[in-house]
Structures are given as structure tokens and as C-alpha cells.
Amino acid sequence: MVLRDCSFTLEPNKLTVLIGPSGAGKSTIVKMLAGHEKPSLGSVKVNGAEVRGPGPDRMLVFQETALFPWMSLTENVAFGPLQAGQPANEARSEANALLKKVGLGGFEDRYPNQLSGGMQRRAEVARSLINKPDLLLLDEPFRGLDHMSRGLMQEYFGQLFEEHRTTTLFVTSEVDEAIFLADQIIVLSYKPTCVKEIIDVPIARPRDVHLFTSAEYGVLKERVLDLLYEEAVKGFAVGAIGAKDMERAGAVGV
């Protein structure tokens, strides 16, 4: 059992960050919201309606890039509108405009593998945003980027969010990233996974790196870390028991 009676409210046009100890089921939550995974029991509801599968109203940006390698950036971004029945040249010009907006002007005809990791993530965010989803889901989208690119991507993503204001659920395991981006932070508890606490982040936008040295940031960080620590210990303890079992199994030669 991973999730039980887990329900939370996302403020419309706000950026909510989902943070929790590893193994808590953060990815499972967003995959279920996106409709890629089904709960083994019960149901997933968004706005009171049951999630019956994936759809362009809820877009998920994957952990590592899931851009189609065989399509140019334009084709990737225009894919959603085309499938929605938009005329081809309209979809393409809209895609190119959005690519320019995320700083990929001039790379429209490139294939994803010709771009850096950070560029791929931006293209993927564009591919999601173009469908004007009710809900934008991001599952640790900046994982695997080097420290510098990650910082830049956070700043960039924050600015982009201020422009489009799509209701966003952003999954991360990094406290700094969470506070830098969030309007509110949902801290998850470890199994059964549920909302442990919701913390508002009242820091004004636009935000930049100076945020990290402010007093309110320090207070927030301590609060989130305390909560996470409590839950991480639980997860760790479960792992420790598992290890003990393994030891015993090894001793009797199982």
C-alpha cells in the first residue's frame, strides 16, 4: 500500500511543490493524476471527476526527457495541437513562438539529441504548455542536470510560470528547489503516504538567488527539513529492518 485517503487541494494558478522522502510515492501520485497509472484500489479524482486515463488537460513532464527523438523541436511541440485538430501551419507557428519564448529560437529544426539537457527540458515544458492544460505536472524535471544548469532552470521556470500561471504541481526531493519555486509546499509522510503538512511560501515573485540568503528562507527551510527528517527516519527504519532480515536470511543460508 502506497497511498491511502490522500487528498489535497491545489490553488488555481499557483505553483505547488510536492516534497517527501524518497520512496514515499511522489512519482506515483503524479503518474496517477496524469492517468498513466491506475490505483490498485479506489479512484483518483481531479476536480471531482474521476481520472480515466491520460489527456491534454493534465500534462506531465517526465523525469528524464521524453521528447520524441525522431521529431524536430517544432514537430515535438506542435504534436499536441495537431492531434487536437489544429491546422498544421497554425500549430507549427504557435510551436515556434513558444519555443522562442523558452529561449530555443533558432533550434526549431534540431532533433532533441542535438541539444543539451537543459534545452531538452525547456522544450518539453513547451510541449506541455502549448496544450494549455488545466494542470501542469512535473516529476523532478531538473534531475540529472548539473548544479549550475539546475539553478538556471529553476530561475527560468519561475519566470515562465509567472507569465503563464498554469496551475502547477512540481515534484522534487530538493528543499532549496521547493522553496525557490513554490507558492505552497506539500510535505508528504512516509507510508502510508499522505499529506503531512502544507506550508505556504509567502515570498514575493519574481525571485532570484538572493532569496537563498534571506531570513524567511532560513525559517522555511528549517521547517521543511524538520518535517522531512521525521519522515525520512521512518523510511530509513523500514529499510534497516529490511537489512536485518537480509542478514538473518544470509546467516541461515537462505
Add this chain to the structure above:
Amino acid sequence: MSINSTLLQQAVGILLFFAVWQMVRTLGYLVLLPSPAEVAVAIPSFIQQEGYWMSWVSSARRVFLGFGIAAALAVPLGIWMGTSTRARQSVFPILEIVRPIPPVAWLPLAILFWPSSEMTMVYLTFIGAFFPIFINVLAGIDNVDIRYIQAARSLGASRGAMFWKILVPATLPSLFTGLTIAIAITWEVVIAAEMASGSDGLGYLTWNSYMSQSMVGIIIGMISIGVAGLLSSVAMNLIGRTAAPWTRR
């Protein structure tokens, strides 16, 4: 490394091979073999012989016929079995039993079954090409990253788009791997088939040189077969790179 120096190095490698061969002959070893110089001298008259270029045509026709039929059957079958569990469970076991049988092992049965030796040879090349194409299409479909399918679903892909815009391009590189392996195998098979039951073709030419005790003929026949296989592989590679340009770096 630039293209020019790569080419240069490759040329040096080939020249070195012939140099060693020539040297061995000059030193008086391997007297059975003609020297590269003797072969080189014989080439102009040999390739002007009646039937030399026809041998190319005959073999190439068999290769491409068998290969073409194999591709036309193996690709849809691979897609069908890659997308339907029921199809895979019912057809895959028998194919797995037939697959390890070397194409040449089909020869006795094929000679008895097919009314002409031409059909026998084409059938053998077909068998040789079928399995590598089939297996690679199947593997290609199996290895399509689930995230591409999920992303396409989120983006509202229709069934047609899911097939033509996602599944097919995702499988294409693997398909061309299969085709490149298959074309090389068809050349191996057609040569064996021609030696066994042909009356023309590069395999027959080489065998016939042996029968008429023309050592130079054997060597030129072998080199011709090598060049034919190489050209086919290079062509297939080029087609693959053109069809799947995103795999180029």
C-alpha cells in the same frame, strides 16, 4: 579524426594486407595461391569474359528477390506479434524452433519442393533474410520507451498517430539493423545455394573456376562476392541513415 585521414588509414590497412600477401608469395610460401600481382593482371581479361557481369546480375537478382519477399513478410509479422500478445504466444514458439535451422539446411527439402533451382535459391535467401528482420522488428517494438507512449497519450494521439508517428519511427532504427544484417546473410546464402544447385551467379562462377582449376578465377570470384556484400551493406546503411536522420550525430 578528419574524414581524409580516416580514409587514408583504411587505405593503408588494405594495402598492407595485399603487401603481406605479395611478400609471402615472393618468399616462396603458399605456392598454391596466386600472388596479388597475378590476380591484378588477370582481372581485366577475367571481367571481360562472357558471363562475368551476368553473374553479378543473377546473384543480385536472387538476393534482392529473397530479401524483398522476406522484408515484405517479416515486417508486418513482427509488428503484428509485437503489438498482440495472443499472436505472439501462438506464433512465436514455432518460429523459435525454425529459426536456429541454418538456411543451407533447407537445401535438400527446397530442391525437392520447388520446381526450379532458381526458386530454390531465392527461397534459401528468403529464409536467410527473414529471421534477422523479423527478430529486429519485434525487438524494436518491445524496446519502445514506455514514456514515449505515455507522452503521446497525454498529448491526445489518435490510434493512427500512435502507430505512424510514434511506434513506426521508434522501431525504425532497429528495423534497419535487421535489414543490414539480413542483406549480408542473403549474400552468404546465395553463394552457397549457387555452388550447390546454380548454373550461373557469382557463387557458381567461383565453383566453376575450381572445377576448371583456375586459381585466379577462384580468387576473383571471392573478391567479387566480398565487394557485392560490402556494397549492399553500405547501401543499406545509407538508406537507414536517410530514413532515420535523428540517429545521425
